[in-house]
Amino acid sequence: MSALHELSAVDLARMLRSREISVAEVAAHFLARIAAREDLGAFAEVTADAAMRRARVLDASEPSGALWGLPLADKDLVARAGVPTRYGSRSRAHHVPAASDPLAAALDDAGAVSLGKTATSEFGLTGYTEPLTGPPARDPWNPRNGAGGSSGGAAVAVAAGLLPFAPASDGGGSIRIPSATVGVVGLKPSRGRLPIGSGLDSPDGLSVAGPVARSVADAAFLLDALCALAPYPFAVGAADAPPFSPAGTADPPRLRIGATTVSPWDDDVDIVLDAGARAAFERAAATLGDLGHAVDDARWHPVGYGPLFRVLWRASAARLPLTEAELEQVEPITAWLVREGRALDAPRVLSALADARAFERATIAAFAPFDVVLTPALAMSPRPIGWYDTADAERAFEQQVQYAPHTSFVNVAGLPAISLPVSLDDTGHPVSVQLVGRPGGERRLLAIAAQLERASGPLPHPPVW
Incomplete structure (x- = not known):
């Protein structure tokens, strides 16, 4: 039998239910891998x-x-009773x-076993995971590089075989950026898709929960x-209904x-798409054409996006419950975002929210002729720590923004999107693309992503595997 970390989550679930393996055996295996790779900062x-106690109860x-x-493991933005929850912050x-x-x-009610907390940037505010509370999350392919963020720990844990998959959150690319950085699959659901972590519980509607796998x-x-964690209460425009697994x-x-x-x-901002990102994008487009799909240029000319997103990001930081004394403990970018956000007046915030809804409508209209839209996942190769x-x-x-210019707009538009590796660059590092779906269109998005994944062929595991 393959080592447990080499099995898919789907196969692990089947073997657990059939009692071919015990919950304690699985938990112990992954805990041992986590202990052996503390250097990755996942x-x-x-x-x-606590994990082994729960595993024995479940057995x-x-x-x-x-x-x-x-x-599984909780991103360190999710509170768990009795477990230190630091939000990546010294405060x-x-x-x-x-x-x-x-x-x-x-997740407990669904039967999962939490092994701990995956690393995040401070309060999840940045697209890199190098918090001052602990070591940086490192790319398993090249540990001199960072893993992206803010769900950097979750992506590293999955890429390095420390977890079979992981829940995470995405407010501007926080699932897709680290997933693309380390060569795994990252899915941001539609706004309103999930009963918990839906994006509907904040004024800007940016952050949603989703999987890294x-x-x-x-x-x-x-x-x-x-989707099954609670009764399904939200109506999503043109929504596919679960289950989504058959689409895979x-x-x-x-x-x-x-x-x-x-x-x-x-x-x-000065955006430059590097050679590896462009080659992966062109390869994915050609592969989709070879599979029989009609691939056309998406004539999209967005304007005025930068100013509205800058206001939304500052306004979201302004809601953090930090005192002036605590602002002296946080990282410079966090303090800057919070102070800038608190200095915004109501008309400016409301205007940005209105502009965001106009951007959402314009983007959905521009993408309406297509079932799925292909973009680069990142503009650059992984950045050094x-x-x-x-x-x-x-x-x-x-x-x-220069590293990941194609992710945050998806959150503003409330669309589903998935990043997945499709090729290797000249160093042998995976390079990913992003597929963006229609509102509530997860089923078709997953189906085309799975087809592209199969056509791209199996990619190697990182050296730490």
Whole structure:
């Protein structure tokens, strides 16, 4: 039998339910891998004793729940009762919540076994995971490079075989950026798709929960579980209804694919698509054409995006419950975002929210002729740790845009999107593309992503495997 970390999450779930392997055996295997690769900075906290206690309880019970017996970890933005939850911040270094957030509680109800907390950037505000609370999250392909963010720990854990898959969150690319950086699959669902972490609980509607996985099929499996965590209360325009797992194995009909390298940041920041990102984009477009799909240029010319997103990002930071004393403990970019956000007046914030809804409508209209739109996932190869100018908050913000100019607009438009590796660059590192779906169109998005994944062929595991 293959080593447990080499199995897909789907296969692990089947073997657990059939009692071919025990929950304790699986938990112990992944905990041992986590302990052996502390150098990758994937985890902010490991809860080995609690995980093994829960595993033994589950082994003594009948399988129940969509995630029964499967090892997961909470992103360190999700409170879990009794477990240090630091939000990647020195201002919360000693915070141990008395109650769990709804997502953690629901994952427990689904039968999952939490192994701890995956690392995140401070309060999830940046697209790199190099918090001052602990070591940086490192790219398993080249540990001199960072893993992206803000769900950098989750992506590293999945890429390095420390977890079979992981829940994460995405407010401007925080699932797709690290997933593309380390060569795994990252799925951002439609706004309103999930009953928990839906994006509907904040004024800007940017952040949603979603899966990080090693395959499209495993991402679909975890998406189904996330959709089932509570009664399904939200109506999504033109929504596909779960289950989505069958889309991970069935070829879609002939689709019309829009392809564009245009970024909504092009008129605001100097964006340069490097050779590896362009080659992956062109290869994916050609592959989709070879599969029989109609691939056409998506004539998209967004304007005015930069100013509205800058306001939304500052306004979202302004909501953090940080005192002036605590602002002296946080990282420069966090303090800058919070102070800038708190200085915004109501008319400016409301105007940005109105502009965001106009951008949403315009983007959906521009993409309407297509079933799916193909873009680069990242504009650059993975950045060395320390590349971001953390002493200059405005420069660090601009660098994040230059690295990942194609992700945040998807959050503003509320669309589903998936990043997946399709090729290797000249160093042997995976390079990813992004596919963006219609509102509520996860089924078709997953089907075309799975087909592209199969056509791209199996990619190697990182050296740490």
